[in-house]
Amino acid sequence: MAEELNIPREIGRAEKYQRLYPALESLLEGEDDLIANMANFVGALMECFDFLWIGFYRLQGSELVLGPFQGPLACTRIKVGSGVCGASVREGRSILVPDVEKFPGHIACSSRSRSELVVPVRGRGIIQGVLDLDSEKLDDFSALDQHHLERLVELLAKHY
Ligand code: SME
Numbered sequence: 001m002a003e004e005l006n007i008p009r010e011i012g013r014a015e016k017y018q019r020l021y022p023a024l025e026s027l028l029e030g031e032d033d034l035i036a037n038m039a040n041f042v043g044a045l046m047e048c049f050d051f052l053w054i055g056f057y058r059l060q061g062s063e064l065v066l067g068p069f070q071g072p073l074a075c076t077r078i079k080v081g082s083g084v085c086g087a088s089v090r091e092g093r094s095i096l097v098p099d100v101e102k103f104p105g106h107i108a109c110s111s112r113s114r115s116e117l118v119v120p121v122r123g124r125g126i127i128q129g130v131l132d133l134d135s136e137k138l139d140d141f142s143a144l145d146q147h148h149l150e151r152l153v154e155l156l157a158k159h160y
Contacts, residue, residue, distance in 0.1 A: 017148035039068040046070040053134040074109040083107035088118040098139040117141040123160025
């Protein structure tokens, strides 16, 4: 039977991340299939937060290919260097975009997205893809989200 998260939606973001860490740790440790773990990872985040879109892109050659996600349909392939996701891979760092209209080259998969956070996924010492989060609210992501999502992504990265 699948585990239940039992993280109330009404508690603050910092507390949600604190509760998510051990929950995701135990959810992922019992499974070594990367795609299954990515799917439950985005499912767990979507259960906690009201973001528009949460998902993975996997690096395949010079392109990022859409992986498990929740939210509206999304672009399937993004070239390294293109958009926020491609910039995150090229620069090897997380990128926080308070207003997507002000990010040169932003790729609008959904016209509803107003702000975005992209965190690179490093497995076995190299970048394997990104976790991408989109929000319908301007300036919805902060350094707090970036910090916690980078830690959560490390839990997944153990499975490469
Ligand atoms: N906005 C992203 C594209 C992916 S979608 O947001 C799901 C970008 O500029 O890379």
